[in-house]
Amino acid sequence: MPIVLHHLNNSRSQRILWLLEELGVPYEITNYQRLPNQQAPPELIKVHPLGKSPVITDGDVTIAESGAIIGTRPPDPLQMNLYGCSFSICTEYLIKKYGDGKFSPDTEIGRVNDLYFLHYAEGSVMPPLVNKLIFSMAPNEAPWFIRPLVRMIMNRMSTGFIEPEIQKHADLVESHLSKNDWFAGGSGPTAADFSMAMVIEVFVMLGYAGPGIKAHVEKVKARPAWQSAMDKGGEYMYASKL
Ligand SMILES: N[C@@H](CCC(=O)N[C@@H](CS)C(=O)NCC(=O)O)C(=O)O
Numbered sequence: 001m002p003i004v005l006h007h008l009n010n011s012r013s014q015r016i017l018w019l020l021e022e023l024g025v026p027y028e029i030t031n032y033q034r035l036p037n038q039q040a041p042p043e044l045i046k047v048h049p050l051g052k053s054p055v056i057t058d059g060d061v062t063i064a065e066s067g068a069i070i071g072t073r074p075p076d077p078l079q080m081n082l083y084g085c086s087f088s089i090c091t092e093y094l095i096k097k098y099g100d101g102k103f104s105p106d107t108e109i110g111r112v113n114d115l116y117f118l119h120y121a122e123g124s125v126m127p128p129l130v131n132k133l134i135f136s137m138a139p140n141e142a143p144w145f146i147r148p149l150v151r152m153i154m155n156r157m158s159t160g161f162i163e164p165e166i167q168k169h170a171d172l173v174e175s176h177l178s179k180n181d182w183f184a185g186g187s188g189p190t191a192a193d194f195s196m197a198m199v200i201e202v203f204v205m206l207g208y209a210g211p212g213i214k215a216h217v218e219k220v221k222a223r224p225a226w227q228s229a230m231d232k233g234g235e236y237m238y239a240s241k242l
Helices: 013-023 040-048 066-070 077-083 094-098 108-141 142-180 191-206 211-221 225-231
Strands: 003-008 028-030 057-058 061-064
Touching: 003 013, 013 066, 013 094, 013 191, 013 225, 061 066, 061 191, 066 094, 066 108, 066 191, 108 191, 142 191, 142 211, 191 211, 211 225
Parallel strands: 003 028
Antiparallel strands: 003 057, 057 061
16 A cells, blocks of 8 residues: 655645655655645544644554654664664654665764754744744734734734744754755755755745755755656645745
């Protein structure tokens, strides 16, 4: 039975689509369209209680959360035992189960960077990016007569708190990518690149990308697997137009 990717338009699920194309494993896509309020449709709750995407189903296993789905391959059997997981049920999934040695950093520092950026994407940088989006949407949710006031407050919160935070992240990522071709160094993508793919696209979209980030986006976009993921994934508003 092939892996099923539960894919939401304009979403983080595009990361997983890119990875599945790179892995070359058989998979199917079940498409879900965002509702007018941008939330996922209720059918996704039947797949996973949070009703968010990405989620994959692989036989009996249903697993959510980008970092857990992408996973990374431990460097040696000892470390695998430390993780306490087998190939069939493992908390960090696709690369470990299907990677066959691909997308794994080959240096110690590469492994540290791979692990860091794999989890940094959702743990640290996505929250302020999502906050900025929500703050920009908030005025339209307010009754019309207080909308200008809400807009003013949201703008102040955004420029005072959120944007400086995003700038710090963009500086960190720019500095890292100006010294490394891929997030874990090396000559091709690893878990960290799949996890960070949407983040760097959003940096470009919001005008935070420096030359290191832009060069990285070009490298990602040049990969045939990325292009077929774009063809198969449908609407993805974050795709950068450099
Ligand atoms: N940390 C989760 C975030 C999942 C998430 O929030 N997905 C968004 C799409 S980018 C979603 O499903 N939004 C629809 C909703 O919340 O109803 C992950 O990386 O998988």
